[in-house]
Amino acid sequence: MENIRYDLITAMPELFIVCMAMFILLADLFLKASNRIYIYGLSQATLLAAAYLTFSNHAPSVSYAFTDAFVDDAMSDVLKLMIYLGTSLIFVYSRQYLQLRNMFRGEFYALVLFSVVGMMIMVSGQNMLTLYMGLELLSLSLYALVALDRDNTRATEAAMKYFVLGALASGMLLYGMSMIYGMTGSLNIADINHALMGETKNHAVLILGLVFIVSGLAFKLGAVPFQMWVPDVYEGSPTAVTLLISSVPKLAAFAFVIRLLVQALPTLAVDWQQMLMIMAVLSIVVGNITAIAQTNLKRMLAYSTISHIGFILYGLMSASINGFVYAMFYVVSYVLMTLAGFGIILLLSRKGFEAENLEDLKGLNQRSPWVAFLMMIVMFSMAGVPPTLGFYAKFSVLQAALQAGYLWLVVFAVLMAVVGAFYYLRVIKLMYFDEPADLKPIDAPLDMRIILSVNALALLVIGLMPQSLMELCIYAVTRSLS
């Protein structure tokens, strides 16, 4: 009895959000359309309360629950808080967009909250099945969200593609897990690690399993050569959903990689390092070069995401505590940048008008110098130009890779970063050097403007003082992995 109570307390935030999501779904039935704003308020309150629960439950030590299938450590708590924050920003940025497109419904909020629970379970999973369940909860919610705008054929197509490829990836992941299970006799992360130490197992089967696991992960991360769904889904989804897909799930994916590769299979590090290395290099090349040819802003940011994933893999493939810390720092920076970037796209959209082509940014400096300035910060940050946050993100992962001895790969990444700078500069060129094509004033709620400004300025401010964020990442990773 005592055990169950302890288990429930450890998983309190997850349970709380699940209950609230179901409540929201029910409450939505009884609310008039004009009162839907309460659903929005309730969702935000849910995240806030969950943040309180996570924060007050936090202890620097590691504690396990549900017969060691669920873990509560520093990394999971920090990442969960980030997920709440990111999701809350998503709610703020997407509200008006959804209202104007008849998507401001309870389903959206319930599905997003379910996906949040999925991410939290991915972050806290300590058993391959738990991790898999979290991933599926997240993925299924996202498939439905992409297709939320039922009459939109492009979105439906994107959802279909996302679902088919996502299901394939899940299958590969499960297949890989089953092989690891066959070789070690356990699904528990710590037990797998323990079983693989010491005695030599049948290496070939383990590697085969590892290949499938890494492929599955790469699918979910969107790393080359498993990236083909990324641009289509980004482009086809309603921008509010793209905002979600492109941002917070990467935090969960990071934890997923750490749990599966670093905690369960450190004995195979030499093998997965090589796989990550190839994917990292390919992602940076394909992401940066293909992005140049894009005219659609959302597609361009999709390829930019692929190249960012490449840089994150640079940190992970270093297979050192430092590398993991810097990869986490990169993921957090990436999420902040992406939220601000897509937030600005949402800000520029109006009723019946999607700001999704690069051309739509033309002359933004004359329409609204402030928004143009914010977008400029985001772009320079993505390009990794100091004094923005993106610079320290790139700087630190490259440092980890150099420390691990990958000198020429680092030089290569740096050359590719110059290629990448080109298409970010093109956005700035459109905003600052071109004459505006349409002069309609930007219409957005005040809270969105303020929070978006804070979000984008944070890239500059944290760029000037990155120490606290870095310390947070060091705290999270070293407490959980040492």
Place this chain on the structure above:
Amino acid sequence: MLSYFSQHLLSFSVWTPILSGIAVLFTANDHKPNGTRWLALAGGILAFLVAIPLYTQFNFADGGFQFQEGFSWIPAFNINYHLGVDGIAIPLILLTSFTTVIVIISAWEVIEKRVAQYMACFLIMSGLMVGVFCALDAILYYVFWEAMLIPLFLAIGIWGGPNRVYATIKFFLYTLLGSLLMLVAFIYLYLKTGSFELMDYYRLPLPLTAQVLIFLAFFVAFAVKVPMWPVHTWLPDAHVEAPTGGSVVLAAIALKLGGYSFLRFAMPIAPDAAHYLSGFMITLSLIAIVYIALVALAQKDMKKLIAYSSISHMGFVTLGFFIFNNLGLEGAVVQMVSHGFISAAMFLCVGVLYDRVHSRQIEAYGGVANTMPVFAAFAVFFAMANSGLPATSGFVGEFMVILGAIQANFWYAFLASTTLIFGAAYTLWMIKRVFYGEIANANVAALKDLNKREFLILATLALLVLALGVYPQPLTDMTNASVTQLLSLLAQSKLPVGL
């Protein structure tokens, strides 16, 4: 308060222009731009005044870093906010602050659209460049170095000529490529020493291969900025498209960032590689001096001509560095300062004509001296200075470098001296075609001579060029101790003992 000020002189020099630039940004109003202009001017002058104590309180006998200040900035990487200057940096800092004031005045009525953004760009850029000259921590230096690209990128792109987008993106990517390789070198050095302190790098013994690689990484970054042949091609494009202020800052200061950084980073961190590759560097410098001078001769666009002339003159600077003697090095520093004044003045002269006729082509002019006699006098004076006439500052630096080169090798000096002929040829030929002869067309006939504002800036620059040419002592006194110390640093091998 006063003691706080004197202990943080460098921080004040860096942050005064940046903060005033941000303040200017908030006065944006294109219908009533005068307030913005005066505020910008006040900020620029204040920044210059703040920098002056660097000269008056400088200890001339000490060749090390003075006015040092700092605190721990990002402990996770052991990055410090560490500032300090020696006798080589101070003249360049003063040059930067001074040029910014000139740029603000020169833009007074010329820039009409987005005045606040223009002024803010140049003020912020000025602070960042001062930061480059006084950062003693590699990452701090790198942040300033990269951040200054952003305002310059915008300045060329927003207020530049018709082909500005191509020019500014080329400029940005060229410099970014170089600086990212430099970043890799910094990270490598950090992994060796555990710090980003320049002083630690000076002491770090390195095998020759590592030194050569580090030197080459720095070389790409700095050679692009100087610019040295063959990575100079961005400069003429950028100059042609940049607004006058942008050209002035590019020529007067941005190029010096590259030269200065060779002295501060590449050479002392990898001295053996610097000696090992000196033949290569000297060859590139001589090609720049001779070949680019010939290229300048063929130009039809005035700004392009001056841009090539800049590259040729910067060849003297790098030549002076890599002959490793006192005279050459000191001459190179003098040349940097002098070129700052002269090239700024030359670009301002082109700006004066461009504002009236809106053409930079030499063939669009002819006989300007008839309608603008005062202006013609200034232009001829600066042209003389550019071709190295004695008693102008252009002569002092080049002469010192040539003397230094003779000590090293007669033929270096011989080739370098040809510039006195070529330089005179392309500059004076341009002057002849633009200013003398019959009045070429109605545009020229309608020209009005200098207004008070233009007269003021050109006269100030002319006085400085003359003063530095007749009496360069204050400048050489300032750099002397630092140059000697730098040379002793370069003379010590850093190869690990026992290998």
